[in-house]
Amino acid sequence: MQNYRVAILGCRNRGTAEARAYHAHPRTDIVALCDLVQELLDTLGAEVGVPPSARYRDLDAMMREVQPDIVAIPVGIEFHYPLAMRVLEYGANIEVEKPLCQDLAQADEIIAKAEQKGVRVAVHQQGRVSPYMQAVAQANAAGRIGQVRYIYGSGKGYYGGYGLLDIGTHMLNNMLRFGGHVRSVSGIATTDGHRIGPEDVLEGPRGSGTIAGEHVTATLEFDHNATGTLLQHRFPGVGAASAAYTLEVYGTEGRLVMNASKRVEGAWWLPHPHHLPGGEHGNWQPLDPLYPDHYDPRSPADPADYWFVEEYVRALDEGRDHECSGIEGRHIMEIMLGVFESAVYGRRVDLPQPQRDHPLVRWRREQGAGPPTPMPRDLHEWYAAEDQRLGRA
Numbered sequence: 167m168q169n170y171r172v173a174i175l176g177c178r179n180r181g182t183a184e185a186r187a188y189h190a191h192p193r194t195d196i197v198a199l200c201d202l203v204q205e206l207l208d209t210l211g212a213e214v215g216v217p218p219s220a221r222y223r224d225l226d227a228m229m230r231e232v233q234p235d236i237v238a239i240p241v242g243i244e245f246h247y248p249l250a251m252r253v254l255e256y257g258a259n260i261e262v263e264k265p266l267c268q269d270l271a272q273a274d275e276i277i278a279k280a281e282q283k284g285v286r287v288a289v290h291q292q293g294r295v296s297p298y299m300q301a302v303a304q305a306n307a308a309g310r311i312g313q314v315r316y317i318y319g320s321g322k323g324y325y326g327g328y329g330l331l332d333i334g335t336h337m338l339n340n341m342l343r344f345g346g347h348v349r350s351v352s353g354i355a356t357t358d359g360h361r362i363g364p365e366d367v368l369e370g371p372r373g374s375g376t377i378a379g380e381h382v383t384a385t386l387e388f389d390h391n392a393t394g395t396l397l398q399h400r401f402p403g404v405g406a407a408s409a410a411y412t413l414e415v416y417g418t419e420g421r422l423v424m425n426a427s428k429r430v431e432g433a434w435w436l437p438h439p440h441h442l443p444g445g446e447h448g449n450w451q452p453l454d455p456l457y458p459d460h461y462d463p464r465s466p467a468d469p470a471d472y473w474f475v476e477e478y479v480r481a482l483d484e485g486r487d488h489e490c491s492g493i494e495g496r497h498i499m500e501i502m503l504g505v506f507e508s509a510v511y512g513r514r515v516d517l518p519q520p521q522r523d524h525p526l527v528r529w530r531r532e533q534g535a536g537p538p539t540p541m542p543r544d545l546h547e548w549y550a551a552e553d554q555r556l557g558r559a
């Protein structure tokens with residue numbers, strides 16, 4: 167089997183993490199790097215063995231000269247769509263950081279362009295293939311909880327509407343692995359204790375697009391005869407409730423839990439459908455994380471990112487989509503924007519939505535308000551500006 171030739175477009179935090187995984191994997195070779203900042207190119211190039219001649223500042227030059235099989239696009243969210251479209255034009259498989267893009271019209275264009283070029287899209291939502299998720303999926307496939315009937319997911323305490331697009335993307339992707347696709351969503355979004363109004367529709371931090379709601383709660387109806395709840399509730403501080411970052415799968419005969427926070431990371435199985443503290447009904451049994459045979463724990467590659475690469479290699483070898491495909495990524499956008507749509511219009515939203523524009527932008531327009539006022543891109547500055555707006559500064 168030939169190795170896949172990989173280019174990394176964007177060499178800061180996430181680009182470095184992804185490059186480490188592709189560098190460590192025996193079936194992928196990093197053949198080029200691209201960034202606007204020379205220092206980042208040189209630091210990462212030295213670490214993963216990409217020579218100066220293959221370090222690019224111009225992505226078109228890189229694509230023309232190197233013709234990689236896979237291009238990883240770990241850049242700010244507002245750049246996902248334009249850069250994905252530019253790279254797809256060259257007929258390369260891509261993986262984009264999460265979430266796929268900012269609205270459904272963009273998602274449709276990305277999927278259509280990939281289909282036209284005959285290439286694959288993956289979204290870097292590595293949690294779905296992480297070592298503990300593999301353990302939970304294996305336990306479920308072995309029938310250890312019977313039939314899945316309900317799935318609970320929580321974010322890690324970011325401002326709800328932003329958390330939905332940031333951590334909610336990962337959590338929804340995890341939930342889809344057990345429930346299948348989502349047929350309908352109902353959402354409630356509150357800010358400062360009241361139901362959101364047009365003034366609470368905001369430009370989100372970190373290029374996330376338009377968001378709303380300090381506390382967002384969603385009810386999900388899955389294809390596989392299950393329902394679910396997704397919580398994205400703001401806790402004091404900025405993302406200070408990372409221990410809340412939990413997936414729980416309820417079955418007819420047992421339950422599975424995975425916590426993805428660094429402090430209490432792990433997975434557990436309860437051989438009873440109902441949890442009661444203490445006694446046999448509180449007896450959660452730990453599950454061992456699963457790794458690919460060739461994963462070296464001494465390598466700097468994060469195991470979830472390594473699994474993500476392993477899954478892309480298997481998918482391309484087998485001529486199929488990645489478990490975290492562009493189609494899944496678009497469906498997750500449909501769920502997240504459906505939650506916003508349900509929250510502002512006060513009704514259940516069936517998926518996929520016929521209208522592909524951003525529901526919060528549409529709603530503000532219908533309410534006679536223009537586009538939301540610009541907010542700081544930096545997360546901490548954004549929180550400060552929002553607290554000031556709410557009179558809390």
Ligand SMILES: NC(=O)c1ccc[n+]([C@@H]2O[C@H](COP(=O)([O-])OP(=O)(O)OC[C@H]3O[C@@H](n4cnc5c(N)ncnc54)[C@H](O)[C@@H]3O)[C@@H](O)[C@H]2O)c1
Pocket residue numbers: 175176177178179180181200201202203206223225240241242243245249263264265290291292332
């Ligand atoms: N999967 C995860 O666990 C996870 C965690 C955190 C963040 N993210 C996602 O990662 C992304 C942000 O990654 P980051 O924090 O490393 O981003 P960043 O903004 O810090 O870095 C992006 C890099 O891309 C480069 N770049 C931008 N446009 C370019 C262009 N046209 N040509 C060449 N280089 C270009 C920039 O110079 C910069 O160095 C977001 O999508 C975010 O949602 C994912």
